[in-house]
Amino acid sequence: MKVPRILVVDDEPDVEALISQRFRRKVRKGELELVFAHDGQHALEVLNENPDVDIVLSDINMPRMDGLTLLERLGELESDLQTVMVSAYGDMRNIRSAMNRGAFDFVTKPIEFDDLEATIEKTLEHLRMLRDLQAAKANAEHAHLMLSRYFSPSVAEALSQNPEAMLSGERREATFLFTDLENFTPLVEATSAETVVGILNEYLDGITETIFNHGGTVMKIIGDAVQAIFGAPVAREDHAGAAVQCALALDEFATGFKDRMNTAGIALGKTRIGVNSGSAIIGNFGGQRFFDYTAYGDAVNIAARLEQANKIFGTRICISESVVDQIPDFQGRPVGTLRLKGKEESIRTFEPLPAEKVGSEAMQAYRDAFALLEAQDPKARQAFAALVGAFDEDPLTMFHLGRLLRGEAGAEIS
Known part of the structure; x- marks a missing residue:
């Protein structure tokens, strides 16, 4: 705390001299500062x-303004200063009134200076504790404000109580989700800045709010792309299931947003989503001056590549087998076995589906056709051709039929 400053308010001329003399050494050492006023009105000035x-x-x-009136006026100030009242010995009525109006303590006349010094030290210690609490509260509120930009409200609340918990890196199992808005760059080039800013802000508000609602953490927003994590910084066992439910909710929001923009004459594309579970190093990688809570590892890279794989499959959501394995009641369909460049092992991929679609006749027919595809059964081509003719156009069905017509067999895709 800075050098304490005390305002002494008393109309008796010798009080200033007595107090100045008593505390002269502390004033000379820079341990205390004294200012004086002759009545309540002068004190306010x-x-x-x-x-x-x-x-x-x-x-x-x-005279002019007594100490009790001054005490009331001090209570109107936005300040944490503390008041010690001086009263004649035995004047309990005024002392009681002063304490009821917010005085911290009192001393009696004639002043015992040892008692006064002890009272001042006790008051200063109280003030130090009060300011420490105020600083801690301000820091917590600031931490909560900053954290709420990245984390769901419940996570932000937990971390604001212990913000240092997220600063140290750790290796952890989690689920990673990547999104990207198709063909947004051409839209930027052909649309006014004001329109682009309005569209992107509304879109990102919807995306981040959906992630927060499912307990996810936003790691990065790069242009129209969003990277999120489930299961960190606050651990949760169902991080894979939460990420899949979030992906479905994101798809619902993004599809509705796209349709609304298209109706308004704005050629907004679809949103592609990739999800993968695995181990990664997670923490703040921004150094001391920049907060960058993110994750590094193969599991993160695979999630990004699954998002891009949607371009090949024609799907909007593509998730890995490592996600599906953690969800006992997973509802969806197989997409294919994806061989990623630079990876020795192939990755089985899936498309999660809303409950109303997963049990449909079309989806069961697709699963039957895919089983033939995986077995490299020649009947797979006929099965997928029948699907295209019998049901509404399905990009994934069209993708597999195209491969079969080109003579490609099996479900592994390079």
């Missing part, structure tokens, strides 16, 4: 010129 006063030591009986 002095406070206006010295807003950093810490303690007001005030007599009660003074």
Whole structure:
């Protein structure tokens, strides 16, 4: 705390001299500063010129404005200064009134200076504790404000109580989700800045709100692309299931948003989503000056590549087998076995589906056709051709039929 400053308010001329003499050594050492006023009205004027006063030591009986009235006026100020009242010995009525109006403590006349010093030290210690609490509260509120930009409200609340918990890196199992908005760059080039800003902000508000609603953490927003994590910084066992439910909700929001924009004459594309579970190093990688809570590892890279794989399959959501394995009641369909460049092992991929679609006749027919495809059964081509003719156009069905017509067999895709 800075050098404490005390305002002494008393109409008796010798009080200033006595107190100045008593505390001269502390004043000379820079341990204390004293300012004086002759009555309550004068005290308010002095406070206006010295807003950093810490303690007001005030007599009660003074002309123009007495100490009790001054105490009321001090209570109207937006300040944490503390007041110690001085009253005649035995004047319990005024002392009680002063304490009821917010005085921290009191001393009696004639002043015992040892008692006064002890009271001032006790008041300063109380003020230090009060300011420490205020600083801690302000820091917590600031941390909560900053964290709420990245985390769901429940996660932000937990971390604001212990913000250092997220600063150290750790290796953890989690689920990673990547989104990308198709053909947004051409739209930017052909549309006014005001329109683009409005569209992108509304879109990102919807995306991030959906992630937060499912307990996810936004790691990065790069242009129209969003990277999120489930299961960190606050651990949860169902991170894979939460990420899949979030992906379905994101798809519903993004599809509705696209349709609305298209109706308004804005050629907004679809949103592609990739999801993968695995181990990664997670923490703040922004150094001391920049907060960058993110994750590094193969599991993160695979999620990004699954998002891009949607371009090949014609799907909007593509998730890995590592996600599906953690969801006992997974509802969806197989997409294919994807061989990623630079990876020795292929990755089985799936498309999650809403409950109303997963049990449909079309989806069961697709699963039957896919089983033939995986077995490299020649009947797979006929099965997929029948699907295209019998049901509404399905990009994934068209993708597999195209491969079969080109003579490609099996479900592994390079």
